[in-house]
Every structure is written in structure tokens, then in C-alpha cells.
Amino acid sequence: MGSQVSIIRPSYLPEIELFRPSSIDGVFECIKDGARVLAGGTDLLPWASQHGQPRKMVWIGNVEPLHGFSVDDERLQIGACVTQGELIRCADFRRAAPAVADSVQFVGSVQLRNQATLLGNVCSASPAGDTLPALLVHEAQVEITGAPGQERQVSLDDFLLAPGKTMLAPGELASGVSFCGLRANEMSAYRRHTERRALDLAVASVAARLVFEADGYTVAGARVALGAVGPTALVAIEAAKSLVGHPLTGETKSICAAIAAETCKPISDFRASADYRRQLVKVLVEDVIGEIEQRARIFKPNGEGR
């Protein structure tokens, strides 16, 4: 009927050649053929819009075995297609891995969390990726499938190489991630600082997981990890060590915070200067430990606080 004036601006996303295999073997065939893995697409599609490529994608959502996730007290196993929304809604997950649950709730928005996968956040390997410090303190292992039948497990710390770079070789798929759940007398938490409260990437972030002695006060073991203050999320070994064997006091917390701030490797960019990031790390380490203390009150023999 004549020429219709389009009021709709054209999409900048190029037309994607989309493959939707229903088996892992099918996924490998497509990867070999040059297709990029598409999970939730919340990182990959904006990237493709900005760069005009990749044009070929293989969506893994049709592969049933990648949708599984299990939470038992000792270990959590999360398949590549499990979305962040699914995880947050699971009370067992929130109880077993509080730091990871905290971190997932900072990612994007309700809408994005319903689309984005946990493993997509890991494979994007952004220095500011929210789930990474939290997964590090829960000792995450990434399951890599190289070809049908060839599987290996890599610690997340080794998996993350540089901004946007992981140990995944061309043709490899991350099929899942597994990590420790809280055991008796343990607690974890994650905190970040952003300029806007939501839909913004962390300027700095901190996760920690502490094990307490039976007295509920003395720290028996500690893990601390930092985000957005280095090329990848960092494990702060020395900072964590400084807590072990001591009760949590203002002094032990600030020593731990100072060591973390010293050992991180921030850069200056449009979000913040390196100095400001170091200051933030100090504040966030104390905040996170404070939060863990709050949450852990329940362990204390006299039930103080609850």
C-alpha cells in the first residue's frame, strides 16, 4: 500500500546466524564452525551491537543437561544455562552460599537476572564481574569441556587470566561451575561500591568467607577476594591470613583492610582513581567483615543477638 514511513529505528544488532542444537556434541560442531557461545546474551548481544560481530552464535539453552543445578550442604553445582534469577529464588542456594547470593543480586536488574546466567558472568571475566570475588571465596571450580567426553576442572583463580580473558581455549565450553557451601560455623558476604545504586558496574568490591572456632568469636580460617581493583578478581591471601587465630575486633578488621588495600592493583579510569579504589577496598573489607559478624551471631554459644 504505497511506501510506509517507518517510525522504528533500525536495530543496530546485525542479523545473527543462530544455531540451537539440543546436544553438547551439536554445540561443539557449531563452535568448530566458528559460532560463538550464546547463553543469556546480556553481555554478548550488546557487544555484537557495538562491534557488528560475532554474526554466528550457538545458543546453549536447548541442551537439557546444562540446565541442572544442585545444592547440598557440602558443594553446589550450577549448570551453564542456570540463570541468576533461578538461583536467587532458591532459598537453599541463598543459605548455602550467602556471598554468591549477595553478588548475584547486584547484577543488572530483575529483568536481566532472569536472562543472564551465572556462568556467563564468569566467562565474561570482567574485572568488575560481581559474582567473581564471591565465587573465589567459595573456592569455585570451573568445569571445562574440551570435546565430547574430555572434561577438566580448573580453579576459578586460574581460570581468570586478564580482562575478558579466560583459560577457555578456542572450541571449549564451560559446562558448569561448582563451589563450597557453608559448613558449620562459617559465614560469607559480598559488598560493592557503585556510583548509581543499580545497573552500574562496581568501582570496587569485596567478598569474604570466615570460619569461626567453636567459641563463635575466634577466626579459624578466612578467605578474602577483591573485585574491580586488578585485571581480574583477586584473592587477597595475606589479608585473609591476618585474621586467623584472632577474634574480630576493630583492630584486627582494620589490619586486614589495610593489607587488602596495599596488595590490590587498581587502575585509574573514568569510574575512579586508583587511590580512591584503595580507600574503598579498606572501607568495604571492614563492611563485609561487619556483615559476616552480624550474620554469624547465630553461632555464638549464648545466642547473643538473636
Place this chain on the structure above:
Amino acid sequence: MSTGKYLRVNGTEYQIPGQWLGRRLLDYLRHELRLVSVKEGCGEGDCGACTVFVDAEPMCACLLLCGVVAGRNIITVEGLPQDFRQRFAQLCEKHGGLQCGYCTPGFTMMSAWLSGGGTETGKDPLDKLLAGNICRCSVYQQLKKVVAELT
């Protein structure tokens, strides 16, 4: 799971033409089905103007490919119950819940989700649940009143 070539939108099944499988759901809804309540604000997941339900959960239609949501149930503002839409409009009028109206479809979808009991942990503050919807006219406080009265 969606190997199919069909999209179910507001209760009607449509065959997705082959060339649409690798294109955005947002464009399919607007161009092909003329469901123009679905707005494009940013095109990259930031603003929530393109919010639709996929199997009853809100998602951004600008970051979904048609082939990825094939076979799933898509609902837009046009597919929400008439009485809900009326009530939402009345409350917007009462509280001043819109100015230019560009963000309104997205907020309508989120309000429908919230009034149907939508939640993540069961104790999330409203600000957290609505954080994915941006209003450039900034009628947030008014919209919160609308949602409070709906839920």
C-alpha cells in the same frame, strides 16, 4: 527449551519467518506484530522500556533473539487483562504516575508482575525490583505510590 519455529504472543501462536530467528524479539513484536507498546529506549538492557513477560517472568525484549524464546509464552501490555490496565491507568492519573509516557509500558509490565506476587527472595525492597526501569521524566515517587496501591 525452544527448538521450535513458533512464538506464542499474547495467547496467539505465530510462525517465526526464518530470517527472524536470529533477530531481536523487540523488533519482531514492533515491526511484524505492530505491538508498539514495547518500546526501545536504550537497546542494551539498561532502561526496561522493552520489558515483556517470558513465561510470566519480566525480561528485556531488546536482549532476546526470537529463536531463543521460540515456544515460550510472551506477554506484552496488549496482552494484560483489560481490568488491570484500566486500574493501572486510573492510579497513574490519581498519583501523576506518568509524564511523557515512554517508560510507562515497562512500568506497566513490572507493576503487573509485582501485583501478581512477583519477587526474588520474598523480602526485596520495591526499589530493588524496579531498578531496571528508568524514567527520564523521573516520576519514580509517583509510580511507587501506584504500585503500592496495586499490591
